[in-house]
Amino acid sequence: MATNYATVTWDQLHRDARLLATDLMPRGPFKGLVAVTRGGLIPAAIVARELDCRLIETISVVTYDEEEKGKPVVIKAPDVAGDGEGFIVVDDLVDSGVTARIVRERLPKAVFACLYAKPAGKPLTDLFVAEVPQDTWILFPWDTAPLFVPPLARKSETPTG
Ligand SMILES: O=P(O)(O)OC[C@H]1O[C@H](OP(=O)(O)OP(=O)(O)O)[C@H](O)[C@@H]1O
Numbered sequence: 736m737a738t739n740y741a742t743v744t745w746d747q748l749h750r751d752a753r754l755l756a757t758d759l760m761p762r763g764p765f766k767g768l769v770a771v772t773r774g775g776l777i778p779a780a781i782v783a784r785e786l787d788c789r790l791i792e793t794i795s796v797v798t799y800d801e802e803e804k805g806k807p808v809v810i811k812a813p814d815v816a817g818d819g820e821g822f823i824v825v826d827d828l829v830d831s832g833v834t835a836r837i838v839r840e841r842l843p844k845a846v847f848a849c850l851y852a853k854p855a856g857k858p859l860t861d862l863f864v865a866e867v868p869q870d871t872w873i874l875f876p877w878d879t880a881p882l883f884v885p886p887l888a889r890k891s892e893t894p895t896g
Pocket residue numbers: 771772773774775796797798826827828829830831832833834835856
């Protein structure tokens with residue numbers, strides 16, 4: 736259970752995706768990218784723009800609560816990417832590493848890249864931009880909205896006030 740939160744703004748996300756692209760450049764050229772939906776879609780779009788890649792495939796992994804031991808299921812396969820040779824897999828983060836493990840099984844020859852890595856997932860990614868503590872929940876721009884915050888001197892004020 737996360738006890739801290741780390742908020743990522745659109746600007747930070749864009750900067751970090753560009754840094755990831757910079758680190759990926761020497762490993763290319765690449766045939767294309769595989770975005771891990773949904774969190775990897777926007778990072779993959781930014782990386783693809785920087786690397787001038789126009790081929791973007793997707794893989795979708797869902798962990799259903801009802802499934803045996805929360806087993807992850809691939810509900811959309813990355814058929815165009817074959818065994819992953821010449822492709823970059825892009826996700827927003829690795830946490831437990833469960834998603835990355837199943838993606839790597841499908842695409843063993845791909846380079847796996849993500850923006851943020853928690854310690855448990857770190858061994859599953861080839862590249863990442865920043866490490867985040869295991870007890871920290873990352874809030875992406877698409878998870879959040881600007882909210883009224885009352886002045887310190889008026890703590891009891893409500894957002895509707
Ligand atoms: O390392 P793990 O413990 O597997 O966690 C990391 C995954 O969890 C989130 O995806 P999620 O399955 O929540 O779906 P989403 O991308 O559609 O938000 C995130 O985007 C990663 O793909």
